[in-house]
Amino acid sequence: MNFNEVLATEKLSKKTMQRYRKYILSEGKKELVEEFNSVSNGLPVRIYKHINYEIGDISLKDFEKREIEIRSQYYEFFNTIFRTYVVQSENEFQNALMARMDKNSLYSVEYIPSRGRNKGKETTLFYYNAELCAWLKDTAFLEGKDVVKTTKLSNVWKNDDIPKADLGNEGGVAFPRSKKPEKLIERILSIATNEGDLVLDSFLGSGTTAAVAHKMGRRYIGIELGNHCYSHCKTRLDRVIDGEDKSGVTSLYGWNGGGGYKFYELAEPLLVKNTVLPIYQINPIYTWNMVCEAICKIEGFTYAPSGEFQGYSSENRFIHITEEFVNSKYVMSVMKKLDQNQSLIIYCKKNQADMNLPENVEVRKIPKDLLEKCNFDYKNEEVAE
Structure with missing residues (x-):
């Protein structure tokens, strides 16, 4: 990575707003005042003076009270907000242009540069009050309804403002x-x-x-x-x-406390090895309701017990979890709660072998059919039936 090209981004600050306050509401009508050929490449340079133009000025008065209103103006006029600056004295071309301009007036110059980032491209520069205009949009961008500023960092890691002690x-x-x-x-x-x-x-x-x-x-x-x-x-x-932490970047961001967070702990595993036999079994610390919720999560169902069902994955797919022995009669009793186009997964500890099940019903065993969905090293292991 070339650290000289790294950009930091931040929401447009009041300090930046104080520099970029003017915007062009209307360019008015432009009149050609002079045309000559560039010494560097012999191509034409045209200087226009603008008549009946309109320049707006964003007021930052009572900024804290009007911040939302002010930021909305920066969003609305983003493409034409500018600041002006005096060009360095060694830039003879720019200084020659500004020498031809009146103060308190808006000018534009059309030409093809012979060098720089716009080399060989038709380019238009604006001048206000005999100074060159720099556009906010060249160093910022819109993100949603916010104007976000980019700042070039000459060196990311070796600045003295990163503390080395305490x-x-x-x-x-x-x-x-x-x-x-x-x-x-x-x-x-x-x-x-x-x-x-x-x-x-x-x-x-x-x-x-x-x-x-x-x-x-x-x-x-x-x-x-x-x-x-x-x-x-x-x-x-x-x-x-x-608000008790006064260290680090607290003062930099004016932090005084507030907000919150959610703290989660990983649950005990649902399936554990039997302490005596080489088999997996339901973790004895789990209540039945905890088992049902865990199975719903493993299968991708929303846990929402209602009537015969412990959860759903869509409006037409449900899950039923039971400790009872499941046979054909049991399945049919649960199916009475289903509509014709709905499907069901039944999890149980024991079930009748070779049941003739409807196409929209599937019966799975606890814990055998859970092992394949859990991250356990269970190869060649037995399970508690």
Whole structure:
């Protein structure tokens, strides 16, 4: 990767808005005031002065109260919002052009450059108040209803603003020699994500990624094994949400607390080996309702007990899970609840052999038919019938 070409993106800031405030509401009528041939390539250069043009100016007064209104104006006039700047003195061509222009006027110049990124292409430049116009759209883009700014980073990793000391205190949790600086993670998320994006850290460690993503307005998923989930990740995020964490990038984003998260624990396995016999059986800690819910998830059904059924995968496909002995009579009794175009899977512990089943009904065994759907090393193993 060429780090000189890396772009960081962020929602348009007030600081950027203060630079880009004017926009062209109407170019008016343009009149040719001069035409000459370029010294560099001998091709024509045409200078036009615009008459009856309209320039708008976006007011940032009372920004905090009017922020939604102001941002909507940047979205509406995005393609014509500009700022002006004085061209460097060594650029003789540009300085010669601006010397021909009146202040407080709008000009445009049409020509074919002999060098630069537009070399050999018909190009139009605008000038206002005898200064060159730079367009917001050249360094930003629209994302939904937001204007997102891109900033070129000359060097991503070797900036002095990434702290090298006192990392042990960040986040309020101890993680010797393994904790990443919040500013480093913030740099990565600034480059790779926008506000509202989803960030995944499969090895969450001390919770740095989740803490930084939370402060930056990103969504996140963090995965960690063992006690670190409680002693580090959860503890750290609770401090971020309660506004107790003043370290890292807190001040950079004006973070004062808020928000929330969902904390999930992996359940015990549904199927476990018998402690005596070489067979798999239902985990004894599972209640029957837990077994039914687990089977629904394994089979891709929504767990929603209703009448004879424990779940559904569509409006016409249902699942029935039972501890009772299943025979033809039992199947027919359950089928009475089905419409003609609906189908059914029945899970049971025991069933009649060689049943003559309707085409829309399938009977499966617990736990035998679950093993193939679970990630177990069960080859050549027996199952509890």
